[in-house]
Amino acid sequence: MAFTFASWNINSIRARAHLVQEWLERNPSCDLLCLQEIKCEDHQFPAVFAEAGLHVATSGQKAYNGVALIGRRPFEVTTHNLPGFEHPSARYIEAKMDDVTIGNLYLPNGNSGGEEGYATKLAFFDALTLRARQFLAEEREFAFIGDYNVCPTDEDLAPNALSATDALVRPQTRAAFRRLLWTGLTDGLRALRPEGRHYTFWDYQAAAFQRNSGLRIDHALLSPRLAQRLTDIQIDRDERAREKASDHVPLIVTV
DNA sequence: ATGACGCCACACTGGCGA
Numbered sequence: 001m002a003f004t005f006a007s008w009n010i011n012s013i014r015a016r017a018h019l020v021q022e023w024l025e026r027n028p029s030c031d032l033l034c035l036q037e038i039k040c041e042d043h044q045f046p047a048v049f050a051e052a053g054l055h056v057a058t059s060g061q062k063a064y065n066g067v068a069l070i071g072r073r074p075f076e077v078t079t080h081n082l083p084g085f086e087h088p089s090a091r092y093i094e095a096k097m098d099d100v101t102i103g104n105l106y107l108p109n110g111n112s113g114g115e116e117g118y119a120t121k122l123a124f125f126d127a128l129t130l131r132a133r134q135f136l137a138e139e140r141e142f143a144f145i146g147d148y149n150v151c152p153t154d155e156d157l158a159p160n161a162l163s164a165t166d167a168l169v170r171p172q173t174r175a176a177f178r179r180l181l182w183t184g185l186t187d188g189l190r191a192l193r194p195e196g197r198h199y200t201f202w203d204y205q206a207a208a209f210q211r212n213s214g215l216r217i218d219h220a221l222l223s224p225r226l227a228q229r230l231t232d233i234q235i236d237r238d239e240r241a242r243e244k245a246s247d248h249v250p251l252i253v254t255v
Numbered sequence: 256a257t258g259a260c261g262c263c264a265c266a267c268t269g270g271c272g273a
Contacts, residue, residue: 011260012261012262014261015260015261015262037261037273039261039262040262062262062263063261063262063263063271063272064262064271064272064273109272109273111272111273112272112273113272149273203273204258204259205256205257205258205259205260206256206257206258206259207256207257207258208257211256244260247259247260247273
């Protein structure tokens with residue numbers, strides 16, 4: 001039985017609810033959509049999705065961050081925050097659909113707030129890595145999907161798109177990503193496309209999309225059993241060309 | 256190529272985050 005789930009940093013759900021509605025109509029096989037940067041409180045999340053019979057769960061806050069799940073089938077929310085990550089920002093929501101646990105995450109960017117802001121990014125990685133170890137010990141079938149704000153290798157960004165000191169590419173950031181990956185997870189995109197540049201984000205500035213000056217920072221990390229089931233992974237690049245587009249595009253995983 | 260975007264508030268412009 002095929003299961004399809006997707007990640008999309010939407011950069012304000014209230015500004016782009018229509019884009020999500022249209023995307024869901026064009027992608028009827030997507031069972032669960034994981035959104036990041038909804039930029040609103042729970043009660044402000046657009047009602048159109050629930051009204052259309054979809055299942056919705058949110059972990060929101062005022063103005064910044066915020067994550068949400070939109071399902072075609074019911075799911076059970078297992079937590080509204082990442083255990084062990086004490087910072088008061090809405091960056092994680094996790095649910096079980098059928099027998100698969102999906103952790104939907106929005107990792108701190110790490111370029112603001114000085115060294116303290118960067119430390120928050122590493123703290124999120126530490127907590128997520130602990131949760132991965134716990135799930136692996138339970139032999140649970142799971143995926144951690146979302147905006148990691150990390151370009152794992154030099155092949156995951158356009159040449160000169162970022163400075164070497166940017167928090168998205170710092171060696172310490174990449175080491176934290178590898179520590180998580182090397183607990184035994186699989187980077188879904190690289191499992192099926194081991195080479196080449198495949199971006200999920202293009203900055204609004206400096207005509208980045210037109211120049212294809214992008215980054216691969218949205219990732220789906222899969223548990224061993226889920227990785228074995230992986231049949232397809234797509235980056236919906238066309239979404240970036242739409243009017244009023246988010247700066248990120250959907251990443252779609254089929255197992 | 257620094258030419259954008261969305262949010263909020265001491266609000267109609269500027270600061271912040273990304």
